[in-house]
Amino acid sequence: DGGITQSPKYLFRKEGQNVTLSCEQNLNHDAMYWYRQDPGQGLRLIYYSQIVNDFQKGDIAEGYSVSREKKESFPLTVTSAQKNPTAFYLCASLGGPAGYTFGSGTRLTVV
Amino acid sequence: KQEVTQIPAALSVPEGENLVLNCSFTDSAIYNLQWFRQDPGKGLTSLLLIQSSQREQTSGRLNASLDKSSGRSTLYIAASQPGDSATYLCAVRTDTDKLIFGTGTRLQVFP
Numbered sequence: 001d002g003g004i005t006q007s008p009k010y011l012f013r014k015e016g017q018n019v020t021l022s023c024e025q026n027l028n029h030d031a032m033y034w035y036r037q038d039p040g041q042g043l044r045l046i047y048y049s050q051i052v053n054d055f056q057k058g059d060i061a062e063g064y065s066v067s068r069e070k071k072e073s074f075p076l077t078v079t080s081a082q083k084n085p086t087a088f089y090l091c092a093s094l095g096g097p098a099g100y101t102f103g104s105g106t107r108l109t110v111v
Numbered sequence: 112k113q114e115v116t117q118i119p120a121a122l123s124v125p126e127g128e129n130l131v132l133n134c135s136f137t138d139s140a141i142y143n144l145q146w147f148r149q150d151p152g153k154g155l156t157s158l159l160l161i162q163s164s165q166r167e168q169t170s171g172r173l174n175a176s177l178d179k180s181s182g183r184s185t186l187y188i189a190a191s192q193p194g195d196s197a198t199y200l201c202a203v204r205t206d207t208d209k210l211i212f213g214t215g216t217r218l219q220v221f222p
Contacts, residue, residue, distance in 0.1 A: 006154075031208055033210070035212075040214065041214065042200075042212045042213060042214040042215065043200070043202075043212040045209060045210070048208075048209070050208060058209075088152075090154060090155065092155075092210070094208060094210075097160075098157060098160070099143065099145045099157060099160040099204070100145060100157065100202075100204075100210055101157065102147070102154045102155040102156075102157075103154050104153060104154040105152075105153065105154045107152070
């Protein structure tokens with residue numbers, strides 16, 4: 001079945017540590033997105049990529065980095081510069097009549 | 112700047128009731144509007160997508176309408192069931208392929 005796979009489901013980060021969240025899709029979609037979800041604030045766009053080897057900052061890109069070396073993959077790195085990284089992170093892709101398709105999310109906690 | 116608002120923020124109803132969830136947006140220049148469902152700790156599941164040229168879409172007990180000129184969409188749930196309990200999110204797709212979310216309506220349907 002086509003879809004988006006995010007891993008890991010849960011991730012714990014120590015202070016000052018960089019961590020990378022994985023997002024893989026087999027939908028053959030060109031565009032991919034990373035969102036952050038905090039209680040009571042809805043989803044906010046971190047980064048998006050409309051084509052391989054190109055990406056743009058979203059509304060809250062500070063402290064995050066991405067790469068798009070392959071169409072299927074759009075990993076997100078949460079750097080030590082992100083001061084409040086505890087949140088639920090959602091990856092999505094865009095294509096076809098279904099519109100946006102989301103993964104099952106990664107919950108990141110700072111310990 | 113596009114802003115999306117959902118009313119009510121929370122709703123608790125007995126099983127069998129017909130429900131209306133509201134979504135409003137400030138900029139009518141949208142490409143389409145998508146309704147999602149989110150269960151606690153899970154990703155988003157797409158329910159209905161309405162193109163800007165359409166007035167409504169239906170899937171089973173769900174019906175979504177769109178009035179682009181007034182910046183409004185409604186999600187109608189017929190004969191609600193406990194399994195419908197979840198958070199419902201609406202999101203508008205802009206002409207730059209960004210998806211702007213509302214903060215959601217948390218629905219609880221009790222037996």
